[in-house]
Amino acid sequence: MANEIKKYFVMEAVDVDKAVLALIDINGKILAKQAMRFSTGKMKLLSRINEFLGKNRLKLSGISGIITVTGPGSFTSIRTSLSIINTWAAVALIPVVGLSRQDFLNFDDLIKRGIAKLEKTKRSKIIKPFYGRPPDITTPRVK
Secondary structure, eight states, X not given: OTTOOOXXXXXXXXXXXXXXXXXXXXXXXXXXEEEEEXXXXXXXXXXXXXXXXXXXXXXXXXXXXXXXXXXXXXXXXXXXXXXXXXHHHHHHTOOEEEEEGGGOSSHHXXXXXXXXXXXXXXXXXXXXXXXXSOOOOOOOOOO
């Protein structure tokens, strides 16, 4: 397995109804990419990631680094996606980097900037969310 190509996982999943997953090599060449849509309340992101990796004959342990988007976007989607990514990186002991949507122009630019950040990352760290605004907390209705 010494000549196996290192693969990075890229994910943009901060919207409530869609996500983009990709596998890239260390130079940023896209090896596989899948855009997906979700029904409201039925994101099932972890199973979708697992299916995507399976279709590409990989397991979670076959990834050498992760690039993800930290927001802004849906509060629930950001929390879900970053919880999955942070847990995966911690368990697999792989580096993870996050970029705000304000830091890149498109998916290709996300990959380019993400690889540059991954190359500077020596150890895994927790990626924090960027919500883009204060929380919108409503008060409970009086019955």
